[in-house]
Amino acid sequence: MKDFILPTRMANGDIDMGTPRSKSTTMVTLKIDGFDVTVPEGTSVMRASAEAGIQVPKLCASDNLEAFGSCRLCVVEIEGRRGTPASCTTPVMDGMIVKTQSSKVKKIRKGVMELYISDHPLDCLTCAANGDCELQDMAGMVGLRDVRYEAVANHFEARNSSGDVNTQFIPKDDSNPYFTYDPAKCIVCSRCVRACEEVQGTFALTITGSGFDSRVSAGAGGDDFMSSDCVSCGACVQACPTATLQEKSVIEMGTPERSVITTCAYCGVGCSFKAELNGDELVRMTPYKHGEANRGHSCVKGRFAWGYANHNDRILNPMIRDKITDPWREVSWDEAINYTATKLRDLQSKHGVKSIGGITSSRCTNEETYLVQKMIRSTFGNNNTDTCARVCHSPTGYGLKTTFGTSAGTQNFDSVEETDVVIIIGANPTDGHPVFASRLKKRLRAGAKLIVIDPRRTDIVKSAHIEAQHHLPLLPGTNVAVLSSIAHVIVTEGLMDEDFIRTRCDWDEFAHYAEFISDPRHSPEATAMLTGVDATELRAAAKLFATGGNGSIYYGLGVTEHSQGSTTVMAIANLAMMTGNLGKNGVGVNPLRGQNNVQGACDMGSFPHELPGYRHVSDDATREVFEAIWGTTIDPEPGLRIPNMLDAAVDGTFKGIYIQGEDILQSDPDTKHVKAGLEAMECVIVHDLFLNETANYAHVFLPGSTFLEKDGTFTNAERRINRVRKVMAPKNGYADWEVTMLLANAMDSGWTYTHPSQIMDEIAATTPGFANVNYEMLETRGSVQWPCNDDKPDGSPIMHIDGFARGKGQFIITEYVATDEKTGPRFPLLLTTGRILSQYNVGAQTRRTENSQWHEEDLLEIHPHDAEVRGIRDGQYVRLASRAGETQLRATITDRVSTGVVYTTFHHPDTQANVITTDYSDWATNCPEYKVTAVQVALSNGPSEWQEEYNEQAEQSRRILPAAE
């Protein structure tokens, strides 16, 4: 086995080129310090120099920000020009002759540095940025040896030499849990302010005052970082050239000495990060600028919320128990694995081969997921494998496979840079997919138009310098009616792209669809009564999308988690096809996937009906491919999906389950039903980092490893296969793929993998879309988007360029069918659920970090009118009840939601929003209808009976006996 060489230099190719890359295709040649340099037109002299390997000193410039020209350190001489222009703000010209070093510019730079340093503390040795400070580097680079000025008026001394208070001194702001702002060290280069605006798009920072009084300020007067609009994305900290904005972890642990490039384990954006370490101690995570998903940006979760990896709650030893009412008993790995294997085989011999199954994890790597489904299909001998995509994007898989032929989004994230009109439906990207949201907002600030279809007025509808042209606040459950009305307007007004439809789709099929959709019952005026969407606004939105240039559609779980989830996905595909918005940059159908590797988990054959590469288990040829390599026979019948497993457990035919990295008790709908299913099983194996809620009903607990502790790959929402690299040894002793292998081998599988790269080789050998993917290639390329094979050796950033994967694109009739979940006198309001920026999913990770400072409990958003008629005041505890169950949580009164609609998040087990959600599901895939539940809200007089019972059971269930010696 070849050991891969990990890039370990701190720089890791991270040279700052000073100003952004020019996208021009016209090339310009100039001479810099005697060297000929050819660069695209629009490039700055600074960047052209950097391209030639010549670094011009700089402080206020950074290649992820527009040139600013304030520090005057980057001055150069240009033949034929007067003075000494700043190289960052001077564009190159053909034939230009530049000198970056001359006695004149050297003298200017030294003078500039001298002034900077005269108002800066000289505590370098004890400074947190020592060794990682651009001010220090530049002082060295310009050869500053002497500071002639005395700092009479300054910003860094709390008291002057006579002991009087220095009114210019502002004490350190350490309100943010992850970084500090120390104004004493600020050189007012504005990089943080510009990063907050240009990169993150939040505009939380500003420069107050002018001249000597200029100060960086978060929010308005009186605000600190925590009380300002700051979302703690870390862009300002990344941009700061000094210790002014500094990670607390660096202050505490020191500057890191090595770095490893890896992929974030939170949302489906899949940002690339540098894990920066001292030894095996992680000091900080910084966004990797060459990461093609995030282009050097991050959010509060990936950048800062990694402390869970070392949290005391992590379980590091395997544990077993005979009954869930017993306390846990710590045992050796051997004992745990043998106990589990014996129990599973016993269940199979008593109740049949199909009486057990498993759930793959969308938080684990492709290789781990592949192994889990392989173990189920090959070792267990059935197809009872499923994954959390069942409860999130399974309708995307079904809908896009039916219409286009491929169960995945059509674009890369870069595509957003060329979009002109964006529809966001059922997604809240600033909270759920924040780094993508920042990239989108940048494009919107540059003039792209926005249509938001969402019951709530999400932040993207209106925020700093962003305002949606149209917000269609539909009633939950009416997505199909709204999308059909949009299609109706486009077709009846003749705004479709006939050329595209004729060449790329079946015209007769479209003609049939057009006849269906043109019926007046789909007109916005006809659907307004049930959707609550203003017909004029909808018509205008439809026209804008059809005629506004490149149109892209981004969507999330607000589309899929409905009884018509699959139909809605197909309605989205119809819209993209009829407007010709596929197969090029700036367009497409873009599902924003929830978890880091949910795309990968689906690709890897986690679904009970599909082998890796989305091939049905009934297909003989596909089974033969795997049977030949696995040496076992594969069942040709589909297995049970998660909800079906739980039903079968209650029926008594499903007895054992292996759950890797998934907390179905908290995340799946109708908690009482999930609990009943788990309680009915005889062997529940939870393989996780923590004793999650599901583990309360488990018999075996196998400790999991974090993404920092293993090698592998994640595939993000844009089909990008990105490396996950082991930066430290697994604290629990084994990477997750090794644990699965231990269990499979204890059940006589005889697997011999020694490195995840061998698993990827097996995936490539069996799955056509991955044929050319291997670790060596990923080392060279960084990442690749599937399909990647002989037809597409460089991968596929954009899909369906010349034709659809299925041949012709298929228009599907999308008749609106109202959900069975209806409001009535008992339950008059509609509950819809979602995420918040600082927490992630069930919160198992983020709740164990300082992120809880932003969100420590789930809140119920309710409209002022609905609150008033119920006598509810802001912050009061309310009882939320549906026909499935009831819980208690605090209310927050806001007109973000319309009357008749309430909203909450599901991050906290104390609330358990899913006690409320029902077992209704998508017609095609059984994806639960999380987004529509009829509820009643009333003032509460204490936790619900369920909450009390649950907490008591959880406490009992989490008892651990000390290990027997």
Added chain:
Amino acid sequence: MSPDKITRMANQIATFFATQPDADKAGRVADHLKEFWEPRMLDQLADHLKNGGDGLSPLALDGCKRVLELPA
């Protein structure tokens, strides 16, 4: 799984295919059931049909019969 739930799920599938242009709608329902339903769910469906198949829409009933290879 309760007969109510299995009936609801089968009806949902039939409701979708009822709107599609296929000549053989019952065939599409049957294909979908075959493609996504695990055999013991089909067994439960068969039991429900034996007990009269209450609540199944006409198209769902046709599709179920087709997938279970029962006479129409």
